[in-house]
Structure formats: C-alpha cells, structure tokens
Amino acid sequence: EVQLVQSGAEVKKPGESLRISCKGSGYVFTKYWIGWVRQMPGKGLEWMGAIYPGDSDTRYRPSFQGQVSISVDKSTDTAHLQWSSLKASDTAMYYCARPGSGEAFDVWGQGTMVIVSP
Amino acid sequence: DIQMTQSPSYVSASVGDRVTITCRASESLSSWLAWYQQKPGRAPKLLIHSASRLQSGVPSRFSGSESGTDFSLTISNLQPEDIATYYCQQSNSFPWTFGQGTQVDIK
Numbered sequence: 001e002v003q004l005v006q007s008g009a010e011v012k013k014p015g016e017s018l019r020i021s022c023k024g025s026g027y028v029f030t031k032y033w034i035g036w037v038r039q040m041p042g043k044g045l046e047w048m049g050a051i052y053p054g055d056s057d058t059r060y061r062p063s064f065q066g067q068v069s070i071s072v073d074k075s076t077d078t079a080h081l082q083w084s085s086l087k088a089s090d091t092a093m094y095y096c097a098r099p100g101s102g103e104a105f106d107v108w109g110q111g112t113m114v115i116v117s118p
Numbered sequence: 119d120i121q122m123t124q125s126p127s128y129v130s131a132s133v134g135d136r137v138t139i140t141c142r143a144s145e146s147l148s149s150w151l152a153w154y155q156q157k158p159g160r161a162p163k164l165l166i167h168s169a170s171r172l173q174s175g176v177p178s179r180f181s182g183s184e185s186g187t188d189f190s191l192t193i194s195n196l197q198p199e200d201i202a203t204y205y206c207q208q209s210n211s212f213p214w215t216f217g218q219g220t221q222v223d224i225k
Contacts, residue, residue: 102167
C-alpha cells in the first residue's frame with residue numbers, strides 16, 4: 001500500500017526550532033515529488049513547496065522562501081519540513097502529499113499539527 | 119504565480135440537486151487542474167485530475183470540465199456524504215496553487 005506517514009503533533013514556543021517528517025512507503029520514493037501544504041485553523045489549503053527526492057530539486061512558494069526549509073533523506077525515504085525560529089503564525093496543520101497522475105496529490109499524509117504558543 | 123479564483127465560497131443545496139463549483143485560472147493550465155474534497159478533521163482527497171479524469175474509486179456523480187482557463191466541478195445528485203469543502207489546484211507551473219475553497223452544505 002502506498003502511504004505517507006507523518007510525525008506527531010508538536011507544541012513549541014516562539015523562537016524555537018522544529019523539524020517534522022513524512023515517511024513514504026509502498027512506492028519508489030525517489031521517483032515522485034513530495035509537497036508540503038499548510039492549513040491554518042479554519043482556513044484553506046496553501047501549497048508551501050516541494051522536493052524531488054531523486055535529485056533534491058526543491059521549489060518554494062515565494063511567501064515561504066526563507067521561512068522554512070524542505071529536505072529529504074533518501075536513506076530512510078523521509079522528507080522533512082524545518083523551521084529555525086517559529087512564530088505564533090506558524091500554528092497550523094501541515095500535510096505532506098505525493099503527486100501521481102496528472103501531477104495531482106493522490107496520496108496524503110495524515111497531517112502534523114504544530115502549535116506555537118508562549 | 120498562477121492565481122486560482124474559486125467560486126462560490128459557500129453553496130447550500132438539497133439532496134439530489136446538481137451543484138457546480140468553478141475555478142478560473144489567471145493563465146493557461148494545459149489541463150493540469152485537480153479537484154479535492156476535504157471533510158472536517160481529515161486530509162484532502164483527490165476527486166478529479168487532469169481537469170476531467172475521475173480518480174479511481176470516486177463516485178461517478180463527480181465530474182470535471184474545462185473551457186479555456188475556466189474549470190468546473192459538478193456534483194450531480196448531491197448526497198449527504200458530500201458535505202465538505204472542495205478545492206481546485208493547478209500543477210501547470212511552480213508554485214502550485216489552490217483555490218480558496220467552496221463549502222458545500224445540505225439544505
């Protein structure tokens with residue numbers, strides 16, 4: 001079964017760093033992009049960026065460039081989303097997803113809730 | 119960046135009704151358009167890819183169409199389990215972008 005499994009919920013303070021993960025299984029990890037999608041409480045979906053594990057080609061939405069870092073560990077088939085200094089406005093659900101046919105996200109992780117509060 | 123303008127933001131219809139949601143792209147997408155359904159507390163689910171291709175396992179009452187830079191998702195014969203928020207998303211060029219979402223409710 002093709003699946004993406006994300007790391008668990010996090011509660012952090014402003015200014016702290018954080019890395020969340022997304023582990024793929026059931027398919028050749030290096031042959032598909034992995035995207036990250038933010039959903040702030042009560043709001044819509046925002047595409048943050050994506051990485052191609054085969055060559056680590058990484059793309060960001062301009063508003064997220066420099067705010068987060070996307071990386072991949074091919075040895076463990078895991079993608080990461082990282083912050084060096086969290087803000088309260090980073091509080092959101094974060095999904096990883098894999099595009100398949102038509103470059104549409106046909107496989108989604110279960111989501112990682114990140115809460116940033118003093 | 120390609121802008122996706124989705125409408126309406128909210129629609130309420132009766133069981134059995136036909137509901138249509140539209141997305142307008144700011145430039146050509148060459149059919150790289152997908153539709154998702156999201157229920158509260160759940161990850162989004164792919165319904166339609168390539169503008170009009172039904173994802174495997176999705177009921178046939180869902181359909182997609184395109185006309186130039188205008189795209190539509192139609193739910194024919196609306197069912198109670200279709201209560202959700204629906205999003206379009208373009209993957210023609212980076213950064214990929216989502217529409218603002220349409221909440222579908224039952225009268």
